[in-house]
Amino acid sequence: MIGRIVRHELRSARRDGRIRTVLLLTLALLAVAVIAGATNVRALQAQREEAAALERANWLAQGPKNPHAAAHFGQYAFKPISGLALFDRGVDRYLGSAVWLEAHRRNTLVHRPADDAPAVQRFGDLSAANILQWIGPLLALLLTFAAIAGERERGTLRLLVSQGVRPQALVLGKLAAAMLVLAPLVLAALLAAATLAGATELPRVGLLALGYGLYLGCFAALNLAISARARSSSAALVGSLALWVVAVVAVPRIAADIAAWAHPTPSEHDFFAQVARDIKLGINGHDPRDSRTEALKAELLARYDVKTVEELPVNFAGVALQAGEEYGDRVYDRRYGELHAIHRRQAEVRLALALLSPRLALQPLSAALCGTDLAAHREFAAAAEEHRRALVRRLNEDVAQHPGASPFEYLAGPELWRELGELRQDDADPPPADLRGLAILGALFLLATSLALASARRLHVDP
Amino acid sequence: MRPSLLRSQLRLLLREPTLRLGALVLLLCFGYALARGRAWALADAEQLARVQHDVDAEVGKKREEVADVEAGRVRAEERPFAGSPLDYKVAAALPPGPLAALATGQRDLAASVTQVTPWGRSDALLTRQSLADPEQLQAGTFDAAFVVVYLLPLLVIGLTFDLLAGERERGTLRLVLSQPISPAGFLLAKLAARLVVILALLGLFGVAAAAALGTGVTAGLLAWIAVAAVYALFWSALAFAVNTRGRSSAANAMTLAGAWVSLVLVLPAAINTVVEQALPLPSRMVLIGELRAAENRAAAWIHDHPELTGDDVFAWARAHYRVQRAVEEETAPRFAAFAARLEARTELVRASSWVSPPVLVHEALSELAGTGPARHAAFGAQVLAFVDSLRGEMAPRLYAGRRLTAGEYDALPRFTFVEEEPAQVAVRLVPPLGLLVVASAGLLLWGVLRLRRGEPPVRGPKVG
Numbered sequence: 067m068i069g070r071i072v073r074h075e076l077r078s079a080r081r082d083g084r085i086r087t088v089l090l091l092t093l094a095l096l097a098v099a100v101i102a103g104a105t106n107v108r109a110l111q112a113q114r115e116e117a118a119a120l121e122r123a124n125w126l127a128q129g130p131k132n133p134h135a136a137a138h139f140g141q142y143a144f145k146p147i148s149g150l151a152l153f154d155r156g157v158d159r160y161l162g163s164a165v166w167l168e169a170h171r172r173n174t175l176v177h178r179p180a181d182d183a184p185a186v187q188r189f190g191d192l193s194a195a196n197i198l199q200w201i202g203p204l205l206a207l208l209l210t211f212a213a214i215a216g217e218r219e220r221g222t223l224r225l226l227v228s229q230g231v232r233p234q235a236l237v238l239g240k241l242a243a244a245m246l247v248l249a250p251l252v253l254a255a256l257l258a259a260a261t262l263a264g265a266t267e268l269p270r271v272g273l274l275a276l277g278y279g280l281y282l283g284c285f286a287a288l289n290l291a292i293s294a295r296a297r298s299s300s301a302a303l304v305g306s307l308a309l310w311v312v313a314v315v316a317v318p319r320i321a322a323d324i325a326a327w328a329h330p331t332p333s334e335h336d337f338f339a340q341v342a343r344d345i346k347l348g349i350n351g352h353d354p355r356d357s358r359t360e361a362l363k364a365e366l367l368a369r370y371d372v373k374t375v376e377e378l379p380v381n382f383a384g385v386a387l388q389a390g391e392e393y394g395d396r397v398y399d400r401r402y403g404e405l406h407a408i409h410r411r412q413a414e415v416r417l418a419l420a421l422l423s424p425r426l427a428l429q430p431l432s433a434a435l436c437g438t439d440l441a442a443h444r445e446f447a448a449a450a451e452e453h454r455r456a457l458v459r460r461l462n463e464d465v466a467q468h469p470g471a472s473p474f475e476y477l478a479g480p481e482l483w484r485e486l487g488e489l490r491q492d493d494a495d496p497p498p499a500d501l502r503g504l505a506i507l508g509a510l511f512l513l514a515t516s517l518a519l520a521s522a523r524r525l526h527v528d529p
Numbered sequence: 530m531r532p533s534l535l536r537s538q539l540r541l542l543l544r545e546p547t548l549r550l551g552a553l554v555l556l557l558c559f560g561y562a563l564a565r566g567r568a569w570a571l572a573d574a575e576q577l578a579r580v581q582h583d584v585d586a587e588v589g590k591k592r593e594e595v596a597d598v599e600a601g602r603v604r605a606e607e608r609p610f611a612g613s614p615l616d617y618k619v620a621a622a623l624p625p626g627p628l629a630a631l632a633t634g635q636r637d638l639a640a641s642v643t644q645v646t647p648w649g650r651s652d653a654l655l656t657r658q659s660l661a662d663p664e665q666l667q668a669g670t671f672d673a674a675f676v677v678v679y680l681l682p683l684l685v686i687g688l689t690f691d692l693l694a695g696e697r698e699r700g701t702l703r704l705v706l707s708q709p710i711s712p713a714g715f716l717l718a719k720l721a722a723r724l725v726v727i728l729a730l731l732g733l734f735g736v737a738a739a740a741a742l743g744t745g746v747t748a749g750l751l752a753w754i755a756v757a758a759v760y761a762l763f764w765s766a767l768a769f770a771v772n773t774r775g776r777s778s779a780a781n782a783m784t785l786a787g788a789w790v791s792l793v794l795v796l797p798a799a800i801n802t803v804v805e806q807a808l809p810l811p812s813r814m815v816l817i818g819e820l821r822a823a824e825n826r827a828a829a830w831i832h833d834h835p836e837l838t839g840d841d842v843f844a845w846a847r848a849h850y851r852v853q854r855a856v857e858e859e860t861a862p863r864f865a866a867f868a869a870r871l872e873a874r875t876e877l878v879r880a881s882s883w884v885s886p887p888v889l890v891h892e893a894l895s896e897l898a899g900t901g902p903a904r905h906a907a908f909g910a911q912v913l914a915f916v917d918s919l920r921g922e923m924a925p926r927l928y929a930g931r932r933l934t935a936g937e938y939d940a941l942p943r944f945t946f947v948e949e950e951p952a953q954v955a956v957r958l959v960p961p962l963g964l965l966v967v968a969s970a971g972l973l974l975w976g977v978l979r980l981r982r983g984e985p986p987v988r989g990p991k992v993g
Binding site: 099109127173177180182204304334337339 | 561576583635642657658664670671683779783790793794798800806809813817819824825829832871881882887895902
């Protein structure tokens with residue numbers, strides 16, 4: 067029976083000029099978004115290649131200098147952009163794109179694309195993901211708001227029920243039909259994006275399709291529940307529109323706000339001032355840098371059984387630099403660890419509030435699957451930091467291996483620069499995506515469907 | 530339209546549960562936004578004060594080092610770098626305006642404080658190593674400007690989508706029009722009653738903001754509320770025009786919701802895309818590569834010219850300083866091209882805001898709150914000018930090896946942000962806002978003419 071309901075609904079959706087127009091408009095918007103996204107991502111990828119080549123040449127073109135001076139010159143690493151970013155830029159615009167890997171300091175990535183964008187960007191960008199997240203639920207609304215209430219007003223609901231159509235079957239049929247109408251839209255956008263991105267990761271595209279399908283399904287089911295209970299189809303429309311405003315526009319914003327309120331992020335001044343204090347006075351505040359250096363000196367003198375630093379078979383400056391570097395690494399690990407914990411707790415607050423808005427579950431899921439979320443950014447930042455530590459360690463070792471009359475008179479040359487490679491991250495596997503959002507979407511979809519079925523059970527067939 | 534008609538409509542309206550619910554929700558949203566905005570602006574001001582304090586303490590310590598040497602408490606050889614002209618530092622801050630709590634604008638994104646020293650390069654001064662949660666930045670804050678730009682039109686739509694169709698569908702329209710009232714007059718009275726309520730809500734918010742922010746009723750606050758009122762007028766006029774088409778209330782709701790989605794969500798996003806595609810920025814990443822290539826060249830050049838650096842304790846600082854200036858000189862055209870592109874983008878967005886009321890109103894509300902892009906751009910320009918003047922003062926000392934004396938520290942320049950004249954802000958904002966008022970009037974007139982021309986829209990289509 068459900069099959070016949072679905073076929074009937076699909077036929078009437080096809081005949082509805084209004085639905086056809088809106089579907090076509092949305093499809094056109096999606097096409098524009100995917101093409102614009104693709105040109106953007108291609109340009110960014112090309113720029114990154116160019117910058118990386120330039121940076122490599124700069125590193126090799128350093129003249130003879132002390133390895134520690136080279137460590138201060140450092141290297142720049144540029145974050146790759148994932149192909150599927152053309153579908154969903156995620157939070158990538160609000161994260162830095164380049165990081166300076168230098169001695170003593172673990173820098174944060176700088177140059178967020180958002181820094182250079184006009185203020186109008188705060189309205190959001192025209193990505194396929196955004197269009198599906200904003201307008202997809204409105205299409206679901208258009209397909210479902212009058213589904214029950216309209217039949218009731220026209221008197222066809224009584225007719226159907228008297229012919230033995232179970233209200234639950236009716237609701238399920240209409241839900242399935244609405245999702246079947248929307249499915250091609252989601253699939254077209256995703257397949258176009260995946261093709262343009264040259265994405266080989268079909269499982270990710272499949273998960274994206276599932277996520278967006280469940281998201282739109284939530285709205286369709288909730289609208290059906292509203293339609294089954296509403297006095298009239300116009301009351302159902304107002305109710306469904308209110309739901310859309312709350313779930314798509316208001317709650318995501320308020321959730322981000324509440325998360326930042328509950329777990330405030332430190333300012334960069336406070337953060338880096340704390341790091342500087344930790345390094346200077348010791349992580350526990352009672353182990354100042356000067357006494358750490360003295361202890362290191364005493365230990366080395368004892369180990370090599372000599373009286374003065376000049377008699378050491380190694381360059382003490384190099385050893386001290388590396389010891390300082392490693393102490394700094396401990397401080398950075400700890401403070402960045404705290405910062406990341408704050409971001410994680412913020413994400414958890416938002417995810418908890420996803421019960422009020424499926425968009426809060428879909429947004430992080432979509433960004434994660436497209437490789438444009440904070441986790442993907444972290445993955446790059448962590449690789450860059452690992453590279454920085456190896457780079458600086460090698461340079462410090464080179465200083466240590468060259469004792470001399472004055473600590474920094476030794477000059478290294480191009481052989482050393484060539485030995486030290488650049489950060490290569492392109493063929494690294496993307497980090498496993500956080501799929502909690504998908505589980506929440508699944509649960510929300512089941513909840514919404516059971517709400518719709520519960521409303522169908524207590525259906526009034528007459529207006 | 531007669532005053533008695535407006536009064537009776539107002540009385541009727543105030544009894545409607547939809548209005549009460551809508552007004553309550555709006556006021557709750559405004560209240561939350563105001564409380565959050567206030568807490569946020571206070572934290573922001575504290576942060577600026579903390580940076581100021583830390584920088585002052587740092588410079589104070591350097592001054593003490595010089596004073597110790599001057600007083601003979603410490604031998605000069607023990608503090609070889611005391612009084613180095615490059616070590617002077619100033620915290621340059623963009624103070625939050627009195628209304629910063631009303632609109633976050635660009636404040637959570639752009640730098641509003643930076644530590645200026647003659648060291649380093651100018652481009653680094655405004656580059657933030659931000660740790661902010663990107664999700665929060667992307668979602669945007671729930672500020673009063675958001676309530677106005679996004680939610681206020683929804684209340685307007687909720688109150689106006691069935692002005693005429695509602696009466697028709699309930700069967701009361703025929704009764705009303707049997708009295709000596711023109712349809713246009715009747716509809717206008719209903720609309721005016723709703724506008725009065727919305728203006729009253731905005732007024733209430735204004736009073737609450739004046740009290741909560743401790744600013745009192747200032748010209749800035751009045752202008753802020755006035756911009757919100759113009760925006761409400763625009764949406765009311767649009768709803769009026771839609772109502773006069775004589776369609777069902779469901780069709781009206783659909784049309785107005787579609788207009789909201791197009792104007793508030795899709796059009797601004799489309800403007801973004803157009804700006805990005807039409808005026809692509811030179812790559813920041815490539816620029817970094819060029820800066821570093823220039824640095825390599827300058828370092829090689831200074832290595833070959835030891836006479837420029839001398840051989841005293843400041844030799845290294847001189848070399849570094851000269852390298853950075855050479856790098857800036859070489860890359861200046863690149864930065865100029867970048868700035869020109871940014872300027873062209875700003876112009877394009879400004880032009881597009883003439884046809885996009887939400888973009889216009891959002892920018893106006895941010896500008897009036899002192900968090901808009903123009904004020905941040907002015908801050909950036911003033912910081913760059915300041916560091917240039919600071920370098921102008923310190924470079925001759927550096928080259929001559931002349932240290933700062935303890936007494937000189939007290940007379941060194943400090944940064945003060947110079948506000949833009951309110952008249953300049955007005956010149957920018959009033960014409961497009963004026964056009965918005967004219968457009969609203971046009972929509973109202975169009976609707977009235979339609980009602981006059983057509984027969985009384987008593988019948989209209991059936992519901993559903």
